[in-house]
Amino acid sequence: xxxxxxxxxxxxxxEPPAAEDxxxxxxxxxxxxxxxxxxxxxSRGFSRRGGGRASHVEAPPEWRGTTVQVCGLWPFGAGxxxxxxxxxxxxxxxxxxxxxxxxISWFQRANLIHNPSALVLxxxxxxxxxxxxxxVVGLVGQGVxxxxxxxxxxxxxxxxxxxxxxxxxxxxxxxxxxxxxPGSTSAAAARLPEEARRKLIADAHGRRxxxxxxxxxxxxxxxxxxxxxxxxNAALRVLDERHPGVPILPDLIKVIAEGPERLRAVTLARxxxxxxxxxxxxxHASLLGVLDGPMxxxxxxxxxxxxxxxxxxxxxxDISGIDDSDAELQAAVLLAxxxxxFGSIEVAHALADExxxxxxxxxxxxxxxWRVLRSGRGLVDRVDALTRLNRQRGIxxxxxxxxxxxxxSLTDEADRLKAKGFAERAGMVICGGLPxxxxxxxxxxxxxxxxxxxxIIDWSxxxxxxxxxxxxxxxxxxxxxxxxxxxxPGIPFKVELTTVERNVNDTNKRWTNSTTRRPAGSW
Numbered sequence: 001x002x003x004x005x006x007x008x009x010x011x012x013x014x015e016p017p018a019a020e021d022x023x024x025x026x027x028x029x030x031x032x033x034x035x036x037x038x039x040x041x042x043s044r045g046f047s048r049r050g051g052g053r054a055s056h057v058e059a060p061p062e063w064r065g066t067t068v069q070v071c072g073l074w075p076f077g078a079g080x081x082x083x084x085x086x087x088x089x090x091x092x093x094x095x096x097x098x099x100x101x102x103x104i105s106w107f108q109r110a111n112l113i114h115n116p117s118a119l120v121l122x123x124x125x126x127x128x129x130x131x132x133x134x135x136v137v138g139l140v141g142q143g144v145x146x147x148x149x150x151x152x153x154x155x156x157x158x159x160x161x162x163x164x165x166x167x168x169x170x171x172x173x174x175x176x177x178x179x180x181x182p183g184s185t186s187a188a189a190a191r192l193p194e195e196a197r198r199k200l201i202a203d204a205h206g207r208r209x210x211x212x213x214x215x216x217x218x219x220x221x222x223x224x225x226x227x228x229x230x231x232x233n234a235a236l237r238v239l240d241e242r243h244p245g246v247p248i249l250p251d252l253i254k255v256i257a258e259g260p261e262r263l264r265a266v267t268l269a270r271x272x273x274x275x276x277x278x279x280x281x282x283x284h285a286s287l288l289g290v291l292d293g294p295m296x297x298x299x300x301x302x303x304x305x306x307x308x309x310x311x312x313x314x315x316x317x318d319i320s321g322i323d324d325s326d327a328e329l330q331a332a333v334l335l336a337x338x339x340x341x342f343g344s345i346e347v348a349h350a351l352a353d354e355x356x357x358x359x360x361x362x363x364x365x366x367x368x369x370w371r372v373l374r375s376g377r378g379l380v381d382r383v384d385a386l387t388r389l390n391r392q393r394g395i396x397x398x399x400x401x402x403x404x405x406x407x408x409s410l411t412d413e414a415d416r417l418k419a420k421g422f423a424e425r426a427g428m429v430i431c432g433g434l435p436x437x438x439x440x441x442x443x444x445x446x447x448x449x450x451x452x453x454x455x456i457i458d459w460s461x462x463x464x465x466x467x468x469x470x471x472x473x474x475x476x477x478x479x480x481x482x483x484x485x486x487x488x489p490g491i492p493f494k495v496e497l498t499t500v501e502r503n504v505n506d507t508n509k510r511w512t513n514s515t516t517r518r519p520a521g522s523w
C-alpha cells in the first residue's frame with residue numbers, strides 16, 4: 001500500500017513526496033531542520049502525477065468601492081492605482097479600474113499636474129475628439145464653462161446644442177463679427193468701481209487695436225509699421241469719443257480719411273496735408289482692402305451674435321462654413337473668435353474680482369491644432385501666449401493634433417520652436433495610436449518606456465480587412481489612449497461611450513446616409 005502510494009506521488013516507500021516550491025517550481029530546495037522536504041503546492045496544486053494540478057484557475061470577481069464601503073472586507077481589499085479625481089474617462093486596460101482625468105481637476109483639486117492644460121496626439125479616426133467631448137460633458141457637470149472658439153470641422157456643435165449651449169455660425173453668408181465691438185465690456189464697466197473700470201476699458205481698447213493690426217498683418221503677409229499702429233491707436237480713441245454707439249470698420253476708415261488734428265499730430269504732419277496723406281495712405285488702403293477683399297463680408301458689419309456667458313452649456317463658434325482653401329479668411333476669423341472669447345473671459349473675471357459675480361473657470365478647446373497654426377501669421381503667437389498665461393486667467397485648455405510632426409512642420413523656425421513649447425508646457429500628454437516614426441519626437445516631451453511605445457504603435461495598426469462593406473471594422477486603437485505626466489508611468493485606458501453620447505459623436509456625417517449607415521457606436 002505504501003509502495004504503491006509512494007510510486008504514485010513520485011517518492012519512495014516510507015518517504016513523503018518531494019516538495020514543490022510554489023514560487024520557483026523547484027523540488028527539495030526548502031527543507032526544515034529535520035531534513036524532510038516541506039509539502040508546499042504551487043498556485044495550481046502539485047504538478048506531479050496524481051497531484052491534482054488544476055489546468056485553469058478562474059479569476060475571482062472584483063468590485064470597486066470607497067474605503068468606507070470595503071473596509072470591512074479585510075484582508076480581501078486592495079488599493080487602486082488610478083486617480084479618482086476628475087471626469088470619468090474610461091477603464092484602465094490592465095486592471096479594469098475606472099480612470100478619472102481632466103486637466104482642470106488634476107491641476108486644481110488633485111495637484112497632479114503643474115499646468116491646467118493637455119495635449120492630445122493620435123492618428124485620425126481613433127477617437128481624439130470623442131475623448132474631449134467626454135471631458136466637456138463632465139466639466140460642465142462640475143460648473144466649468146466650455147468654449148470652442150472656432151470649430152473647424154465641426155465636431156462640437158451637436159454636443160453643445162444637446163447641452164443647451166450657444167451655437168454661433170460665422171462665414172460668408174452665415175454671420176458677421178465686428179472686431180471693434182467691445183462686447184459686454186461697456187455693460188460690465190458701468191457696474192465696476194473707478195479703478196477696475198479704467199483697467200477693463202483699457203484692456204478692451206488694447207484688444208481692438210491688436211485685432212485690427214492682426215487683420216492688416218494677414219492681409220499684407222507682414223507686420224504693420226510702428227507709425228501705422230500709432231495712427232490706429234489714436235483713431236480708435238477719436239472714434240470712441242465721436243461715435244455714440246458701437247463703431248464698425250467703415251467708421252474707423254472715415255476717421256482716418258477725415259484726418260482730425262489728433263491723428264495729424266501723431267504723424268508729425270505739422271499742418272502739411274501732403275505729409276499727412278503720405279503717412280496714412282498705406283494704412284488707409286489696407287483697411288479698404290479688408291472691407292473690399294475676401295474678409296469684408298465677415299468683418300464689415302455689426303456682430304450678428306455675441307457670446308453669452310450666462311448659458312451653462314457653453315459656447316461653440318462654428319466656422320466650418322469657411323472653405324479650407326480660404327486660409328486667409330479662416331485665420332482672420334480664428335483670431336477674431338479668440339479675441340472675442342478671451343475678452344468675455346476678462347469681463348467675467350473683472351466682475352468676480354469685485355464680488356459682483358461668482359468666480360468661474362473656463363475650458364478652451366483647440367481642436368485640429370495643426371490647421372490653426374498653419375492658417376496664418378499671428379496664430380502661433382496667440383496660442384503661445386495662451387499656454388503661458390492660462391493659470392493666471394483661470395482657463396483650462398486642451399490642444400488636439402495628429403502627431404508631433406504637425407507642430408514641427410511650420411515654415412518659420414521661430415514658430416517651430418514655439419509650437420514645440422506647447423507640448424513641453426502641457427500639464428499632461430494623452431497619446432492615442434501613433435506610428436513608430438513619432439516615438440523619438442514624443443520622447444523629447446515625455447519619456448515612454450519600451451512597453452508604452454509598443455502599445456501606442458500597435459494602436460496605430462489599421463483595422464482588419466472586412467469583405468462586408470455594410471459593417472464597420474473597428475481599428476484596434478479606437479478609443480484607447482495613454483495618459484502621460486512627465487516621467488511617471490503612463491495609464492492606458494479605453495473610452496466607452498454611453499447610449500446618449502453616441503448620438504453626438506458621429507464625425508463622419510458626410511459619409512452616412514439612409515442606406516449605408518455606420519453602427520450606433522461610431523466615433
